Amino acid sequence: EAQVTQNPRYLITVTGKKLTVTCSQNMNHEYMSWYRQDPGLGLRQIYYSMNVEVTDKGDVPEGYKVSRKEKRNFPLILESPSPNQTSLYFCASSFLATTYEQYFGPGTRLTVT
Amino acid sequence: AQTVTQSQPEMSVQEAETVTLSCTYDTSESDYYLFWYKQPPSRQMILVIRQEAYKQQNATENRFSVNFQKAAKSFSLKISDSQLGDAAMYFCAYRSALNTGTASKLTFGTGTRLQVTL
Numbered sequence: 001e002a003q004v005t006q007n008p009r010y011l012i013t014v015t016g017k018k019l020t021v022t023c024s025q026n027m028n029h030e031y032m033s034w035y036r037q038d039p040g041l042g043l044r045q046i047y048y049s050m051n052v053e054v055t056d057k058g059d060v061p062e063g064y065k066v067s068r069k070e071k072r073n074f075p076l077i078l079e080s081p082s083p084n085q086t087s088l089y090f091c092a093s094s095f096l097a098t099t100y101e102q103y104f105g106p107g108t109r110l111t112v113t
Numbered sequence: 114a115q116t117v118t119q120s121q122p123e124m125s126v127q128e129a130e131t132v133t134l135s136c137t138y139d140t141s142e143s144d145y146y147l148f149w150y151k152q153p154p155s156r157q158m159i160l161v162i163r164q165e166a167y168k169q170q171n172a173t174e175n176r177f178s179v180n181f182q183k184a185a186k187s188f189s190l191k192i193s194d195s196q197l198g199d200a201a202m203y204f205c206a207y208r209s210a211l212n213t214g215t216a217s218k219l220t221f222g223t224g225t226r227l228q229v230t231l
Binding site for chain 1: 117155156157158160204206208217218221222223224
């Protein structure tokens with residue numbers, strides 16, 4: 001089954017404790033992206049990747065890191081989480097051409113206390 | 114930069130009735146894509162319908178249709194014969210047709226929460 005998976009689905013952590021949210025897709029997509037969803041703000045892009053070893057900042061990259069060492073995986077790293085990073089996070093992927101649909105993962109609910 | 118505006122934070126519709134969700138956007142580009150996504154309580158983002166800006170014909174998917182007014186930069190979603198399962202948050206989104214990294218992102222509106230009543 002074609003899908004984007006994220007882990008964990010729920011995470012409660014404390015300020016400053018490094019964490020990684022994993023994202024994996026099995027559709028051989030070149031393009032992968034992370035979004036965060038906050039009430040009243042919709043979804044905003046954090047980082048994206050056009051292919052292996054090619055990543056760039058989105059609209060709200062502060063406090064986040066990413067890597068793309070393999071085509072299927074695109075982890076989101078919070079090296080020192082803060083309460084303002086409490087949010088719902090989505091990973092998405094697609095083929096590079098913009099005519100193709102972006103597929104979303106199931107979301108990760110992160111709470112930083 | 115492109116912006117997407119959904120001016121209705123919440124809407125309500127009775128089962129079997131028709132409801133229209135509004136969306137406006139701002140862009141200087143001539144070629145782009147517009148989407149409506151549904152987000153039920155499960156939080157999964159589900160693509161409902163998409164519209165290519167170069168197509169004049171409005172997209173339809175079963176009970177879902179859009180009214181795309183390119184000159185007015187308006188993209189509303191009409192849900193006919195509403196069902197309880199249609200209750201969800203609906204997001205309007207824009208994507209450029211340019212095939213570059215920055216342009217490939219989806220720009221979302223703030224969402225409209227649709228309630229379906231008996």
